[in-house]
Amino acid sequence: MAQAVVSFAIKRLGEFLIQEAVFLYGVRDEVEQLKIELKRMQCFLKDADAFAYRGDERVRNWVAEIKDAAYDSEDVLDTFIYKVASRKRGGFHGVLKRYTYILTEWIDVHQVGEKIKAIGKKIDSISTRMQTSGIRNIIGEGEGMTLSNERQRLLRRSYAHFEEEDVVALEKDIKVLMAQLKKEERRLRRGCFTGISTANEEEKNKIEKMKVEELVEKIHEVLQEKRYVVVLDDIWSNEVWDSLKPAFPNGKMGSKIMLITRNREVALHADPWSDPHEHRSLTNEESYELLWRKSFPIEIDHVVVSGGFEELGREMVKRCWGLPLAVVVLGGILATKKSLKEWEMVRKNVNLYFRRGQQQGGVVMGILDLSYQDLPYNLKPCFLYLGIFPEDSQISAKKLIRLWVAEGFVQEPEEEGTLTMEDIAEQYLTELVNRRMIYVDKINSMGKIKTYRLHDLIRDLCISKAKDENFMLVLDSSSADHVPNERAGKLRRLVIHPRHVTGRYVAISPQTPHLRSLLFFPPTRNVTMYKEFKLLRVLSLERVNFEGSLPREVGSLIYLRYLGLRGSNLRGIPPSLGNLQRLQTLDLRRVGEIFKMPNVIWKMEQLRHLYLSGTIGSKDLRLDTLRNLLTLSEINGGNWIEKDLKVMTNLRKLGLNYIERPEHVEGVLRSPIFRSDQLYSLYMHFSTFSWPIDKESSNLEPLSHCQRLSKLRLDGTIEKLVQEDFQFPPNITKLTFSYSYFKHDPMAMLHNLPSLRVVRLYRDPYIGKEMICSAQGFPKLEFLELWDLPELEEWRVEEGSMPSLRQLKIMDCKKLRMLPQGLRFVTTLKELQISSMPEEFCDRLRAIDGLGRQGEDFYKVQHIPNILIHRSRSTM
Structure with a gap:
């Protein structure tokens, strides 16, 4: 972990020398020398953690000192540049004030130079002491085995006796x-x-x-x-x-x-030609069998033990997520509990019992720690950062990636124009999955991971390690509601999980001058912005109830890279937000209904991801400086499209609300983003109730040239925009139509798309009476949703159609008489959901009634393992 800290510090010093050169006159040589000293220490840190782990107190202390020196170097330069930038932003006027400004800055330069020299001397002193003690010579010697492997060998020996008599045969x-x-x-x-x-x-x-x-x-x-x-x-x-x-x-x-x-x-x-067999998680039944064996070491018939034990055991074992180690720990805990009341107590506090570190639990945590120790240095902070999320959270891959990039954890791409930092962060996530450090929760339509989950034991490891490393402090229901004074001075990241859903105030000490990240997890209230948090890079205030506008003090956070205000019930943001010229992500989705947005976003030229809201007027916004933008979402259409969109050639995701004029549609379709081969996600909402599309020149033909486009959603009447020979891009995987009012069967123009996996048709997408899915059509389709097709009476599925379909949803199609007979040939179908459909339609699907009768259409769906029917009260 120390190697990661030093590497980030070296990267930051390099940024200072390039980006902040105007501020560093007079101390440039000192900064260069400090960078060299830290690079020398990198060689030591690559293997020093092996000695520290074996209990070598000297090395452990030196590693801590080097890490502190790296942090100090960042703090000194960040604070200095903050002071200089603040004075320039304040604008001194007059001769006397100008001379005062020059004198003050000269004093600051002199002081920062002395501080940098002191840090360099500290590092040199550490190096000298290591040489004297012979540590560096020891680290330089290897007898056929690196110290990384030596560390692993020692750790494995520690847990070699961890044997299980009780096993579940797979x-x-x-x-x-x-x-x-x-x-x-x-x-x-x-x-x-x-x-x-x-x-x-x-x-x-x-x-x-x-x-x-x-x-x-x-x-x-x-x-x-x-x-x-x-x-x-x-x-x-x-x-x-x-x-x-x-x-x-x-x-x-x-x-x-x-x-x-x-x-x-x-x-x-x-073996690149092999197909590795991956050990799966235990099923609930397998987990329960193992739990029973560990809870009752002596063979006891399930019948002898009351059903209450089994019920509680089956409920608790779900918290283990199929991880055998977690089941073993839980079984060891329950083996000491003899009464149903004691088992109930464990059920209510499963995570608390996990944390208590029972004898077997300590072994398990040691084994899990092996995986952490084996991580490459650049992945260790990424892994520890997972601890910011509350227990049992669905971790959004996009949000996590944005945060990693803002924190500076992600390396810059070696070649410009190939990969973005977001692409590299996605590779980091994939490696953590491959190492079984994090679990896949949901996959999106493009086959990419949408959300993750973290096992409670692994989350505890993250939090424990992060606290030991002074990397992060999490305040939640198991901790105090304030930052301990002894930790406040060096604290880098603070995460707050409020105790009560009503939003209790949590005290944040202003004595945390080096804080780089402050993250609140909802719901909470009474957040106070401290000017002392001037070095913040990440500020997440999602769903925080401000009951007013964002405090103007936020404009003083000039290092901020991530500002999350989603669902925060704001009435506006101050013009001072324009000072945040390093901002990479600004999330204003679902803010207050009455929202005032000053025209300052154009000043944030480093923005990569901008999420707005339908309540934010965009007619007066200037966006023509945002050349680095990758995401522009939920922004209202307007005249800005013609002049600003053409500079956003790097856009990957574009979401446009309320496009009210045909020329604005044409402005979007003429944009260079359709020729850049970058755009993969597009959403356009046409307000066609107020304007008819008559011009022949208005059509969606440019979309067919957007070869990388994978996700497309179109809301509004678009039939006149789609010509007879129109072809959607072949790489489309997810397609959504709503309020389209197609008069011709939309399935006819979609069935040949080779990569299409998700189709959603809802809210009057088609006003015809018949719909046909032809044979051999939709070869990759996995999910189909039909919602509110008010005139649809007959749906036919020919044999051979949709051979990959896994999930089907039908909702509020009141005139649809029955399910198509062809569904019985779709053997891949795993789930069928029926909602808000007439009683007669639902009765045809019943499995069996009290008289032993089956519904007329049951034979069409009897092969589907999961059928959910939510009946409508109305009848046709």
Whole structure:
């Protein structure tokens, strides 16, 4: 973690030297020298954490000192530039004030120079002490094994005796692996699944005494010309596999290597042609079986124990999310509880019992800590940051990525124009998923991860580590409602989860001058803006009830990169917001109905993501400076489209509300964004009730050239905009129509789209009586929603249509007589939802009534495992 802090400090010093050069006259040399000193320390920090983890107190203290020096360097320069920028913004007038300004700035330059020199001397002193003690020589020596691997070896030995007598057999997984082992092929086959293994201590000791070269040579000698099966357990990195790979000769036909790892990347590196078998989470039933065995070590029949235990156990085990380690911990806790009342107490406080660190829980946390220690240095702060979210949260991938970028955790792309920082952050998320540090919750229509979840045990690890590293402090229901004084001075990030839904006031000490991030999680009230938080980079105030306008003090936060005000019930923002020229994300979605927006956004030239609201008037807004914008969402249409949109050539997502004039539609479609091959998401709402589309030149033809467009939503009457030969972009994956009033069957123009996965038709999208999904049409469609098609009477699905459909929703289609017979051929369908439909329609789908009769259409849907019917009171 210290290496990450120093790396970020070096990056920040580089930014100072380039971006803030005008402020650094007189101290540039000192800043350059400090940057060099910190780079020297990076080499030490790469492996120093291994010694610190083994309990070497000297190294631990030196690592902490280096980290503090890196923080101090940022604080000194940020504070200095803040002072200079504030004075210039204030604008001194007159000769006397001008000379006072020059004198004051000279004093500040001299002071900051002395402070930087002092930090450099501190780092040099640390280096000297390390040399004297011989630590750097120790770190420089390696006997066939890096210190990173040495650390892992020591940690694994600590938990080698963690063996489980109670196991749950995963029969399907066993069959898959056995099939791989028995499969005859001319090359080595490596299967892969994640898991935790045990090792024989005596055998491990013998191996550990060998050098890697000796071990490789010995294994190769034993296996030469033999037919063999080798299982390599707990391979953590590509480097480890590369060092062991020469040990395995081609051997005789059918020789196999099974490699077990927690990291999917390692499996694919070992054998790019393999299809790694990923260890799945336990089902609720499997989890309960394991819980029962751990809770009642002596064999006890389920019948003997009252049903109350089983009910509570099944409820609690859901909190384990199929993680065997969590089930084991919970079972160990319940094994000491003999009465139903005690089990009920655990159920009410599951997370609290997890935190108490029972004997097995301590082992589990140690094993989870292995995964953290193995993370690359750039991923460690990203992982710890996950602890900001409340328990059981759905973590938005987009929000998390915006926050990581604002915090400075994400590396700049090496080549301009290839990837954005957001793309790199997405790669970080993927790696955390591959390492089983975070779990996928929802996938969007493009196959990308939309939301994540964090297991409670892993969240506890994040919070604990973050607190130890002084990286972050979370105030929630399990902590005090104030920042401890002893931590306030060095605190970098503060996260507040209010105790009560009514919004209790939480005291934030103004004695936190180095605070970089302040995040509130709703709901709360009575937030006070402190001028002392002048170095903030992230301020998240979503759904905070201000009962007025945003305080003008926010304009003094000149380092702010992320400002989240979504749903915050604001009446306006002050003109001082224009001072936030480093802002990257501004989120004003769903703010107050009466909202005053000053024309200052154009000053924020670094904006990357701008989310507005339908209540914000945009006619007077100037946006022609926002060349870095990637997201522009929920902004009202207007004259600005003609003059401002053409400069936003990097846009990836565009959402436009209330386009009231045909020329504005044409302005959008003529925009360079449709030729830049960047735009992937487009939403346009046409206010066509007030203007007819008569001009032949008004059509959606430019959309067909937008090859990267994946998500498209069009609200309003658009039939005249779609010509007979119009073709949607082939990469469209999600398509939504509403208030379209199509007179011709829209399915006819959509059925051939090769990538289409989601179709939503709602609120009068089609006013015809018949709709047909043709054979072989919609090859990739997985989700279909039909909502409020008031004239639709008959829907036909031909055999072979929609072969990938998984979910179907039908709502408020009052004249639709029955479901199509062709649905019985859609064997992939897993869920059917029926809402606000006539009683007669619903009765046709009933499984069986009290007289043993089935509905007329039940045979069409009997293969669907999940059918939800919400009946309408009205009848036709």
